[in-house]
Amino acid sequence: MPYDALVDRLADGLDPVAVGAFPDGSVDDYYRLREGDETVTSRASFADAVTAGRDSFTFDHVVTDAGGQAVNAARQAAALGDDVSLAGHLDHPVFEFDFETASMGDPARVRVCLFEADDVMFVEESADLADWAFADLRAAVDIDAFLERDALCCTNWASVPGLGAALREVAAYDPDGGVCCVDPGPLSTAQAGNLLAALEPLGGAYDVVVSVNDDEARALAAAAGREGSATDAEVLDDLRGAADATGVVVHGADAAVASTPTGYVRVPTLDVSRGMTETGAGDRFSAGLARSLAAGWDWDLAVAMGNACAAHYVAGQGTGSVDALRAHVGAHRP
Template structure:
């Protein structure tokens, strides 16, 4: 069983690897909302009813302000697992001052209001500097540009928030880089056009000449990507078709029931462990990516890599906290 083996492997793992993450960053403000009687609104349906009222009115309470963003969350989890992390993000805000690893800011972060109902509701104000981000901004921020891009794993995401991200990927493909693994999580690609999705996958295919490219998506993102390429069938079939069409090293699905990896050698699936009382969903997929990055940096077998991603995500969903290796082992033993 993957989880039993994972606990043993985590106990014996001592070495560190290098992880570079970029380019986003957000200040996430968590709110609680209440009805006119002062009772908490606990589900999205109830919140939607309040929005339809004339006028829509509901008291809210600010619960916390936290650093967020795909790259930031991935870096936080990778650091907790014990790897050497460098984060290039949009971090010009005090919320990022307490991060315990190397950071280089490239501008103002986005702002996100999060309402954690039974399913989280997010209201995002995208940073103009993030939207306009280019490979030149990364080059300027990095003391050692090539070294940063030759980390054991380069983790990149939030394609939907960066207007020129596809061109960034094309630019990376022609850099003089001795690349290793490139983990790419595009975010909610369903909000972009099918033509833009085609261009993204074409750029990832080109990047495979420089890196071992691993695409990480959730179920909604897989559906949008498969539809854009005209693929049908079940999740395993669509994931395999997407990987085969692009020629990348692997396409990975992280979903509520299982994590699945499609590789040239076949399809591997590891079921998730259920979380009986979820606390927070926002950021869990990024923790999955960090677990996957940890495994990619060590050339683990895919079943073990998916198990670690699942374990990182599940702990965060259950506790809203980022787990280190010993915390994960305790959870796995229980």
């Protein structure tokens, strides 16, 4: 079981790697939804109330936090002691970190409605993010050093229209890259097809790893014309080929599965009770996966690390450090 090996590896400490993350950022306000004196606890009860004619609800503010997929990934890598550079949309006081940052404009604003299972997000888009292009990244950072970090986390394809052209420019730049982990966010089938086309040229510069949840995997499979479960080995192998990727990883509720150069990998998730929210857990999975692959870990161990980062956050324990993850995995491993 890779979790036993992960506990041992964490006990020995981690050698830091250089991690870059880009290009998004959001200010996330978390709320409980109230109908009169009663808290609305699920999407189903919210839908029932709306269907019944209720047209007024109250937001009870819980907390405001720095968010965005790149931000979440950067925070996870930094918590593990890595050398982190975050290039995002960070023009807000909430983005104060003890690692290197570069802002490319205003963040999005997100209201997260907390339910017992699946949260719902209401997004106020950022015009700066909508207009973002590779030239903005080039102006914000030392582009050679940034693109040649050991691991890059490229996030939120679904909300950043300029990422397709930017990835083609990155490929044309021909960096001597390491791992490039692409976590695209909630894709439509059309977006998934465009993503597969944009990823193909990156394979010459990076070990490209696509990190998605179940819904995103289904969108990619549909775009590739594949039927059947998007977590089946053959389907994942086809997706890996369509993206010219080194690996495709699906982090699901029960297990994370991956198509890799050495075969199919399946690592069960850690069984934990859900804390306040799952929003941001997948981003932490991607960071743990990417930095571990960049450190030269085997695929099953790197996937287990991603699971551990996500589970620690889902359990309400925040972004896990090395010591916190070691204790958490030791307590919850199968």
